[in-house]
Amino acid sequence: MEKIARSFECKEWDDKGTFSGYASVFGNIDSHGDIVAKGAFDDTLAEAKRTNTLPALLWQHGMEGAMPVGRWTSMHEDDSGLHVEGKIATKTARGADVYELMKMGALNGMSIGYRATSWIMHGKNHPARRTLKAVKLFEVSIVSDPSNGLARVDAVKSHDEGARLKRALAELAAAVRA
Structure with a gap:
């Protein structure tokens, strides 16, 4: 009988409400005719690091009141865009609603609230109106219809995932023992 040994770690999801995704993707034209260039968030990210304060995490750009629905825990640029990780305040009514909709996939858009500080305007023959070279980022929102x-949100963690993983590992262990 052959045996295969693999080390693995199973962590309980004690961080209910965490998620990640791209708040902005570089190089494509949004619904306002803008393209965000790589490096556009450099100043905002440098300021956030200096002040230890990330932009607000809002629901629908605060259209129902600017109270945050959570907080950003990480924000950085990579080759694709502005990657973010956040934690939803699941013990608030709005946060619980947002998180439940995110878990089921009904709410998966993200959108940025910013002021452009440097850009290139394009002429009539260009498909985009302008390319944003630098922006002052004020907030990143969970939205139903991103510009x-x-x-998009690409991962939502929950206690349910930990339970499913534990069940799958128990079934695997039972199958290996059998």
Whole structure:
């Protein structure tokens, strides 16, 4: 009988409400005719690091009141765009609603609230209106209809995932023992 040994770690999801995704994706044209260029968030990210304060995490750009629905725990640029990780305040009514909709996939858009500080205007023959070279980022929202169609939540963690993983590992262990 052959045996295969693999080490693995099973962590309980004690961080209910965490998620990640792209708040902005570089190089594509959004519904306002803008393209965000790589490096556009450099100043905002440098300021956030200096002040230890990330932009607000809002629901629908605060249209129902600017109270945050959570907080950003990480924000950085990579080759694809502005990657973010956040934690939803699941013990608030709005946070619980947002998180439940995110878990089921009904709410998966992200959108940025910003002021452009440097840009290139394009002429009539260019498909985009302008390319944003630098922006002052004020907030990143969970939204139902993002301006940048590629700006999406890509992972939502929950206690349910930990329970499913534990069940799967127990079934695997039972099958190996059998």
